Amino acid sequence: MAGCIITISREYGSGGRIIGQALAEQLNIPFYDRGLVEMISAKSGLSEKFINEAELYREEAIKYAGYDVTLQMPLTHVVFHAESEVIQKIADEGDCVIVGRCADYVLQNRKDALNVFVYASIENRIERVKKLYGDKVNNVKAFIKRYDKDRAAYYDYYTDKKWGDLRSYHLSVNSDMGIDSCVEIIKTAYNKWKDGVQLI
Amino acid sequence: MAGCIITISREYGSGGRIIGQALAEQLNIPFYDRGLVEMISAKSGLSEKFINEAELYREEAIKYAGYDVTLQMPLTHVVFHAESEVIQKIADEGDCVIVGRCADYVLQNRKDALNVFVYASIENRIERVKKLYGDKVNNVKAFIKRYDKDRAAYYDYYTDKKWGDLRSYHLSVNSDMGIDSCVEIIKTAYNKWKDGVQLI
Numbered sequence: 001m002a003g004c005i006i007t008i009s010r011e012y013g014s015g016g017r018i019i020g021q022a023l024a025e026q027l028n029i030p031f032y033d034r035g036l037v038e039m040i041s042a043k044s045g046l047s048e049k050f051i052n053e054a055e056l057y058r059e060e061a062i063k064y065a066g067y068d069v070t071l072q073m074p075l076t077h078v079v080f081h082a083e084s085e086v087i088q089k090i091a092d093e094g095d096c097v098i099v100g101r102c103a104d105y106v107l108q109n110r111k112d113a114l115n116v117f118v119y120a121s122i123e124n125r126i127e128r129v130k131k132l133y134g135d136k137v138n139n140v141k142a143f144i145k146r147y148d149k150d151r152a153a154y155y156d157y158y159t160d161k162k163w164g165d166l167r168s169y170h171l172s173v174n175s176d177m178g179i180d181s182c183v184e185i186i187k188t189a190y191n192k193w194k195d196g197v198q199l200i
Numbered sequence: 201m202a203g204c205i206i207t208i209s210r211e212y213g214s215g216g217r218i219i220g221q222a223l224a225e226q227l228n229i230p231f232y233d234r235g236l237v238e239m240i241s242a243k244s245g246l247s248e249k250f251i252n253e254a255e256l257y258r259e260e261a262i263k264y265a266g267y268d269v270t271l272q273m274p275l276t277h278v279v280f281h282a283e284s285e286v287i288q289k290i291a292d293e294g295d296c297v298i299v300g301r302c303a304d305y306v307l308q309n310r311k312d313a314l315n316v317f318v319y320a321s322i323e324n325r326i327e328r329v330k331k332l333y334g335d336k337v338n339n340v341k342a343f344i345k346r347y348d349k350d351r352a353a354y355y356d357y358y359t360d361k362k363w364g365d366l367r368s369y370h371l372s373v374n375s376d377m378g379i380d381s382c383v384e385i386i387k388t389a390y391n392k393w394k395d396g397v398q399l400i
Contacts, residue, residue, distance in 0.1 A: 114377075119366065164366070166319065171385070172372040177314075181392035185371065188388040192381035 003112040004193045005091045006186065007103040009155070009163065012147035013125030015175045015182075016118035017099050022183045024097040027190065032090055033099045036083070039090075040101075044082035046075065054079040055154040080158050100151075104169065105159035114193050116186055117164065117172040124176055203312040204393045205291045206386065207303040209355070209363065212347035213325030215375045215382075216318035220299045222383045227390065230296040236286060240301075244282035246275065254279040255354040280358050300351075304369065305359035314393050316386055317364065317372040324376055 006023060010016025017033055024031030041048045054076045080102070087106045090096060091113070104115035120128075126140045137143045148164075155163035166172045171189050173182045206223060210216025217233055224231030241248045254276045280302075287306045290296060291313070304315035320328075326340045337343045348364075355363035366372045371389050373382045 117366065166317065166364070166366040166372040166374075169372075170374045170377055172366040172369075174366075174370045177370055177389065178392065181389060184392055185385055185388050188385050189377065189381060192378065192384055 001194045002196050004095050004190055005103075005107060005110070005113045006095075006097045006190060007107065007113055007115045008097065008099045008118060009104060009116070009151075009169070010099070010118040011120060011125065011164070012144045012151070013129040014118045014120040015128060015179050019118055019173075019175065019179055019182045019186070020097045020099045022179070023186055023190075026183065026187065027095070027097075029094070030090075030096040031099075032096060036086060036090075036098065036101060039086045040079065040082045043086055044078050046079060046082075050075065051079050051083075055150045076154075102155055102159055105155075105161060114171070114189060115169045116189075117166070117169040118175055118182065119164070119172065120175040201394045202396050204295050204390055205303075205307060205310070205313045206295075206297045206390060207307065207313055207315050208297065208299045208318060209304060209316070209351075209369070210299070210318040211320060211325065211364070212344045212351070213329040214318045214320040215328060215379050217299050219318055219373075219375065219379055219382045219386070220297045222379070223386055223390075224297040226383065226387065227295070227297075229294070230290075231299075232290060232296060233299045236283070236290075236298065236301060239286045239290075240279065240282045243286055244278050246279060246282075250275065251279050251283075255350045276354075302355055302359055305355075305361060314371070314389060315369045316389075317366070317369040318375055318382065319364070319372065320375040 006020070008016050008020045010019075020033065021031055037048050037051050040046075040051050044051070083101045084106045087098060087101060087103050090098065091107055091110060104113060107113040122141065122144070125144055129137065129140050129144060133140075152163040155161070161168040171186065173185055175182050177185075206220070208216050208220045210219075220233065221231055237248050237251050240246075240251050244251070283301045284306045287298060287301065287303050290298065291307055291310060304313060307313040322341065322344070325344055329337065329340050329344060333340075352363040355361070361368040371386065373385055375382050377385075
């Protein structure tokens with residue numbers, strides 16, 4: 001049977017991480033999300049906090065890159081290189097689910113990456129984020145938009161694809177259909193993929 | 201169980217029509233493609249040929265609309281209105297698969313439309329069109345691009361959504377995964393939908 005690495009890119013608050021976790025559990029394959037951050041930290045020597053927030057710092061890093069008289073790479077480049085190496089290594093070990101971190105792009109030269117994008121209506125995303133953070137965030141809509149903007153900027157900068165453009169993925173699922181529906185849909189794609197892709 | 205009308209929008213040569221047909225057969229529900237054109241023709245009095253090519257004429261119709269001293273609607277508007285009525289009527293009759301004709305937009309106020317977009321790499325689309333038309337078409341790539349451009353222009357003009365933007369659909373499938381995979385994926389979405397959408 002063919003190998004299959006499921007990569008999940010997602011809008012903030014769309015439930016993409018929960019879907020990835022449920023998929024990994026049901027398929028009994030490893031799930032890489034926060035564990036990936038630990039591995040990138042070990043590889044790069046950068047803190048987990050910095051790696052988690054690298055998408056937010058990207059613009060700053062680029063702004064100051066020209067002033068870098070030590071000729072070192074901007075730190076976000078260090079993060080990207082470290083995560084690329086870690087993701088390649090993980091993929092070599094067999095089927096798994098990887099959330100975020102431009103994994104679809106990093107694995108683009110392999111034939112076993114099934115790239116998924118998860119999104120949802122802004123109303124359902126606001127509701128999901130409110131449940132998660134309670135009253136800790138003031139303007140939830142602006143908070144979500146800012147996250148998406150940073151994710152898109154990071155992805156578009158480090159890859160030659162466009163974040164949230166369906167042509168960057170094999171499958172795009174709107175989680176307004178329900179978390180469980182999305183899990184079943186991606187699982188079907190995975191199982192068919194394992195049988196080998198048949199082009200007609 | 202909840203009703204479910206599957207609407208399929210598709211890139212030219214992506215196999216969207218074949219996928220729709222296989223879906224309808226396997227789910228044992230009606231399939232509307234060419235049959236829809238016959239019904240729109242009966243409703244509007246326009247020829248099937250004109251209705252089939254309405255997407256290509258749209259730009260012409262708009263260009264000359266300002267000169268229409270009889271105050272009649274441009275004929276493509278007549279087509280759109282007739283197809284809207286026919287699609288509403290079909291949807292009232294129960295579950296089915298409808299290919300093209302902005303059916304997702306026409307049915308946007310119903311809660312039972314599962315909107316799917318089918319696309320594929322240009323290489324696979326060229327191969328599929330070549331198999332279909334043999335040597336009858338000179339520049340297959342330009343032929344495909346022209347079709348997509350016309351479909352996009354027609355859709356974007358008559359709806360308030362964007363053709364080929366994943367946010368216009370519940371599910372987008374790349375048929376490079378295989379026609380059979382796409383059928384299974386959409387069938388999973390349909391079956392989950394029938395159970396009732398559960399937002400978490």
